[in-house]
Amino acid sequence: MQNKVAVVTGGASGIGRAVAEKLNELGCKVVIADFNPETGNAAAEAIGATFIQADLSDAEQCRSLIEQTAKLHGSVDILVNNAGFQHISPIEDFPVDQWNKLLAVMLTAPFLLMRYSWPMMKQNRWGRVINIASVHAMVASPFKAGYISAKHGVIGLTKTAALEGGEFGITVNAICPAYVRTPLVENQIADQARTRGIKEDQVVTDVMLKNAAIKKLIEPEEVANLVAFLASDLASSITGSSMTIDSGWTAQ
Ligand SMILES: NC(=O)c1ccc[n+]([C@@H]2O[C@H](COP(=O)([O-])OP(=O)(O)OC[C@H]3O[C@@H](n4cnc5c(N)ncnc54)[C@H](O)[C@@H]3O)[C@@H](O)[C@H]2O)c1
Known part of the structure; x- marks a missing residue:
């Protein structure tokens, strides 16, 4: 993977930051894209990556992120669609603006970033798109309508793009943690504690790890x-x- 150009969205924190660090270790030229300039710059500096600020709920900023990366490094070889957030609310109270934003960041942005990177990957006859979906792309839980709908959508996008990319050496996969x-x-x-009317420590044991065969949180x-x-x-x-x-959640 020496000198492959990798864009990692949401790379300022959590899973994205761990991905940026790993790809950098493997010799990639890593671009961290995030809307948070403090954590984004700090992560890029610590890892030795480049930070590009982008709010991925904005279509124009998605286009500009790919353009800036191509200008800087000549191409986009690996696209990791990882940026995301969560909103917990029953459907009857679910704010419509949150629904729209969840879909914009976690479904439309992966589509746009792939769309703009695609011609470069096709020309190089090599490309990797990795969408960080969720176990909630496969099963549902209450109070997460926007998140779960976006994550289920990204699986459809993954499959469609995989079919189109095959002949050009572009693979497209999703990871569902x-x-x-x-x-x-x-x-x-x-x-979750507030919405469900339970204590905070019960959220981890009774909600988050309830369906897991291995009773521990996964590490980034x-x-x-x-x-x-x-x-x-x-x-x-x-x-x-x-x-x-x-951890075995969907094995049952
Ligand atoms: N943590 C989990 O348990 C878990 C499980 C399954 C899937 N995921 C998925 O993994 C991905 C990363 O999650 P995480 O847990 O590392 O979260 P995190 O909150 O630690 O990091 C998410 C990053 O995305 C960035 N981001 C959010 N909205 C953005 C926007 N509009 N434009 C640009 N950047 C934006 C944030 O600034 C942040 O740096 C998400 O897509 C999430 O749905 C997480």
Whole structure:
């Protein structure tokens, strides 16, 4: 993967940061794209990557991110669509603006970034798109209508793009983790406790790990290792797949 150009969205924190670090270790030229300039710049500096600020809910900023990367490094070889957030609310109270934003960041942005990177990957006859979906791309839980709808959508996008990319050496896959120890998870413990009327420590044991055969939160590095494998030539025949890292959640 020496000198491959990798764009990692949401690379300032959590899973994205671990992915950026891993791809950098493997010799990629990594661009961290995030809307948070403080954490984005700090992560890029610590890792030795480049930071480009982008709010991926904005279509124009998605286009500009790919253009800036191509100008800087000449191409986009690996695209990791990872940026995301969560909103917890029953459907009857679900804010429409949150619904629109969840779909914009976690479904439309992956489509746009892929659309703008595609001609370069096609020309190079090599490309990797890895969409960080979720176990919630396969099964549902209450109070997460926007998140779960966006994540299910990204599986359809993954399969369609995989079919179109095959003849050009472009693979497109999704990774579906259960609960990973990141700020996104830590921040939703209080929200879940309030919405469900339970204590915060019960959220981890009774909600987050309820369906897991292995009763522990997953570490971001475990997801980063699978990204690295899917981005490598070892995975050149794997495309259109949705791989779980879910501690056995969907085995039942
Ligand atoms: N943590 C988990 O348990 C878990 C499980 C399954 C899937 N995921 C998915 O993994 C991905 C990363 O999650 P995480 O847990 O590392 O979260 P995180 O909150 O630690 O990191 C998410 C990053 O995305 C960035 N981001 C959010 N909205 C953005 C926008 N509009 N434009 C640009 N950047 C934006 C944030 O600034 C942040 O740096 C998400 O897509 C999430 O749905 C996480």
